[in-house]
Amino acid sequence: MAVGDVTMPQMHVVQGVKIGSAEAYVRYPNRRDLVVFEFAQGTNVAGVFTQNAFCAAPVRVSKTHLAQANPRFLVINTGNANAGTGKLGLENAQQTCVKLAELAGVQEFEVLPFSTGVIGEQLPMERVLSGIQPALDSLNENAWVDAATGIMTTDTTPKGASEQFELDGVTYTMTGISKGAGMIRPNMATMLSFVTTDAPISRELVQLMLKTSVEQSFNRITIDGDTSTNDSCIFAATGAAGGDEISEVGDARYSAVLEILSRVMKRLAQLIVRDGEGATKFITVAVEGGANTQECCDIAYSIAHSPLVKTAIFASDPNWGRILCAIGYAGLDNLDVEKVQVWLDDVQICKNGGAAEDYTEEAGARVMSQAEMTIRVDLGRGQAKDTVYTCDLSYDYVKINADYRS
Amino acid sequence: MAVGDVTMPQMHVVQGVKIGSAEAYVRYPNRRDLVVFEFAQGTNVAGVFTQNAFCAAPVRVSKTHLAQANPRFLVINTGNANAGTGKLGLENAQQTCVKLAELAGVQEFEVLPFSTGVIGEQLPMERVLSGIQPALDSLNENAWVDAATGIMTTDTTPKGASEQFELDGVTYTMTGISKGAGMIRPNMATMLSFVTTDAPISRELVQLMLKTSVEQSFNRITIDGDTSTNDSCIFAATGAAGGDEISEVGDARYSAVLEILSRVMKRLAQLIVRDGEGATKFITVAVEGGANTQECCDIAYSIAHSPLVKTAIFASDPNWGRILCAIGYAGLDNLDVEKVQVWLDDVQICKNGGAAEDYTEEAGARVMSQAEMTIRVDLGRGQAKDTVYTCDLSYDYVKINADYRS
Numbered sequence: 001m002a003v004g005d006v007t008m009p010q011m012h013v014v015q016g017v018k019i020g021s022a023e024a025y026v027r028y029p030n031r032r033d034l035v036v037f038e039f040a041q042g043t044n045v046a047g048v049f050t051q052n053a054f055c056a057a058p059v060r061v062s063k064t065h066l067a068q069a070n071p072r073f074l075v076i077n078t079g080n081a082n083a084g085t086g087k088l089g090l091e092n093a094q095q096t097c098v099k100l101a102e103l104a105g106v107q108e109f110e111v112l113p114f115s116t117g118v119i120g121e122q123l124p125m126e127r128v129l130s131g132i133q134p135a136l137d138s139l140n141e142n143a144w145v146d147a148a149t150g151i152m153t154t155d156t157t158p159k160g161a162s163e164q165f166e167l168d169g170v171t172y173t174m175t176g177i178s179k180g181a182g183m184i185r186p187n188m189a190t191m192l193s194f195v196t197t198d199a200p201i202s203r204e205l206v207q208l209m210l211k212t213s214v215e216q217s218f219n220r221i222t223i224d225g226d227t228s229t230n231d232s233c234i235f236a237a238t239g240a241a242g243g244d245e246i247s248e249v250g251d252a253r254y255s256a257v258l259e260i261l262s263r264v265m266k267r268l269a270q271l272i273v274r275d276g277e278g279a280t281k282f283i284t285v286a287v288e289g290g291a292n293t294q295e296c297c298d299i300a301y302s303i304a305h306s307p308l309v310k311t312a313i314f315a316s317d318p319n320w321g322r323i324l325c326a327i328g329y330a331g332l333d334n335l336d337v338e339k340v341q342v343w344l345d346d347v348q349i350c351k352n353g354g355a356a357e358d359y360t361e362e363a364g365a366r367v368m369s370q371a372e373m374t375i376r377v378d379l380g381r382g383q384a385k386d387t388v389y390t391c392d393l394s395y396d397y398v399k400i401n402a403d404y405r406s
Numbered sequence: 407m408a409v410g411d412v413t414m415p416q417m418h419v420v421q422g423v424k425i426g427s428a429e430a431y432v433r434y435p436n437r438r439d440l441v442v443f444e445f446a447q448g449t450n451v452a453g454v455f456t457q458n459a460f461c462a463a464p465v466r467v468s469k470t471h472l473a474q475a476n477p478r479f480l481v482i483n484t485g486n487a488n489a490g491t492g493k494l495g496l497e498n499a500q501q502t503c504v505k506l507a508e509l510a511g512v513q514e515f516e517v518l519p520f521s522t523g524v525i526g527e528q529l530p531m532e533r534v535l536s537g538i539q540p541a542l543d544s545l546n547e548n549a550w551v552d553a554a555t556g557i558m559t560t561d562t563t564p565k566g567a568s569e570q571f572e573l574d575g576v577t578y579t580m581t582g583i584s585k586g587a588g589m590i591r592p593n594m595a596t597m598l599s600f601v602t603t604d605a606p607i608s609r610e611l612v613q614l615m616l617k618t619s620v621e622q623s624f625n626r627i628t629i630d631g632d633t634s635t636n637d638s639c640i641f642a643a644t645g646a647a648g649g650d651e652i653s654e655v656g657d658a659r660y661s662a663v664l665e666i667l668s669r670v671m672k673r674l675a676q677l678i679v680r681d682g683e684g685a686t687k688f689i690t691v692a693v694e695g696g697a698n699t700q701e702c703c704d705i706a707y708s709i710a711h712s713p714l715v716k717t718a719i720f721a722s723d724p725n726w727g728r729i730l731c732a733i734g735y736a737g738l739d740n741l742d743v744e745k746v747q748v749w750l751d752d753v754q755i756c757k758n759g760g761a762a763e764d765y766t767e768e769a770g771a772r773v774m775s776q777a778e779m780t781i782r783v784d785l786g787r788g789q790a791k792d793t794v795y796t797c798d799l800s801y802d803y804v805k806i807n808a809d810y811r812s
Contacts, residue, residue, distance in 0.1 A: 088760075119725070312807065314804065319525075324525065324526065324635070325525060394808075398803075401714055
């Protein structure tokens, strides 16, 4: 069960974007596990990908293709990550692009492949390839919910965000989807996320906007500290709603669209945490008073990755010593613990490095029992701050990851 | 249930070491939760301590006292870590030393305090102080099992190692104890470990031997990646069995004793992993072919800390893609994945970065179902190697850490 409100909003149509899907039986029968995106001619596309050295075959192919041209199609399968699959895996990812290109009448390098699922097994190519034509046949503008559902693996809920906005009298739309739900500590992007707009944005700025917004969204969430082999995030601007192209960062419309993109990306990233494997709590770890943002992130991730902190939160046990402990081993040089303050929401648990005098177990337990809480840390040594989002560690996390392959 | 053989061996008496204990009711009644060590006059003592910035009050006091003189007494309580306890915690640790010094007729700085248990609560000082005289009254040479039992927290079994050896016709003994069992990713030492010998060793060499042996034992184990606030490891050489003092590293006896110390320390460290919270498997992660030992350790810890690897092992699921993934995100510069080989015991799972052709699920599952296994990684880029020991992540880990405070 996901934490908090994870309802799909109304998923507005993005002009210039069509989505199709098919049941390819990649891993499980009767699932629309093959999803295809078509972008109108002239769409500018940017992507960020995992920094895992064992990045999956489709990630390698996508990076190569994206460097050559703007893609016209994305093809995504779930159930199999096509990672750790060597030369054959690479050929399979390429062959998927070739087949789609052939059927759709575009160049191979205008297709980007994506895979998510179990690592180390070869794709069932016959089934994948035979799913492409039905997926193309079903292309239509109003299939965002199908797409969000199609790319799910251990996700319990499809994830989407959608906004409409006006610039210079033209109404534009931004709509995107994402998926989690384990092996999540993105480093460049999350498992899979696809965000599109029909606003006209230059290719250069599409890339810049994606990088900027990923940094504060997908690069600030963690479920289990495992950076996936397949993390990919795509941002596409079709321009199909008309208007002059946004091609300068000085353009007021640039900031306006970036703000919306950042909000959509943050929502999509947080949805992944809310639906983290076994998650029962949504936790914001906000660190301030750091000398620089890197050390704020180091502290935040140290807390967010601590199995002891995460199990205590699962148990609603205000065992705050574990938070101090995680701060202590984050590896900051010359941390003066007597300047450290820690709060659970509005309850100060640690004052100047020790227990706050007016702290009570009851007050701590009240916050810890909530479905959502903020752990706020003030390091008292500078002006930098940063925030990371995570969830708790429950029996179900172990169950999900021990009982079957995802 | 601890993994493999964790039986206490015959705990040989170390001449010059006496141990006493008492029921002080620090946290639970009817437990000998206060343990005192007495070292004979002339004992040389070394210590290594946690690098956690929020190190506990007793760690701070022990470091200060140890810098002043060789200690004559150690006083250890379980049930309360006296960490995150601010100024009052520091006073309490000091007061414990003052009281013991007074009763035993030594100087305050000749007493080292140790605590383990829950973080962030003040010690019940009245009960601690009133336990000291009974503990002193019970001092005797043959109480190692009592001591190993007395210092347990969530440990399910007392942990000890003991060896006898001969140097230049004199028979010496080395006996030590340790405790875990969660919040274990020592960085300098583990939670608590006390090793003693009646061999005569200079203070300088006692320190050198401890540092050398800790590096390959307590600094190479991890259960949950949480470096405790209280990690402390003490090595004491009483010299009470006679013989000339070992004071040169060139002395052949130096190497002989170091070898025994290293074996004893490794055993005590591995016992902590075998009894890790919720552990059902004992895992050796051996990385070779690295450019340097640091990167071998980085890879080994990345695997050993991955919740996805640990849950797969708990489930006996040879989901080896998770191992590749953890190698991939360890952050090595320019890792050529096509040179990476991975084995589970004798079964090669990954060859040149992809699945080994002759690998079968059956072979992988056979190894994964064992209670003990080695994950061996060859990075193919150098001659360095290193090894880390860990355990799996089970329901019981969550249960132990969620259900009650340890």
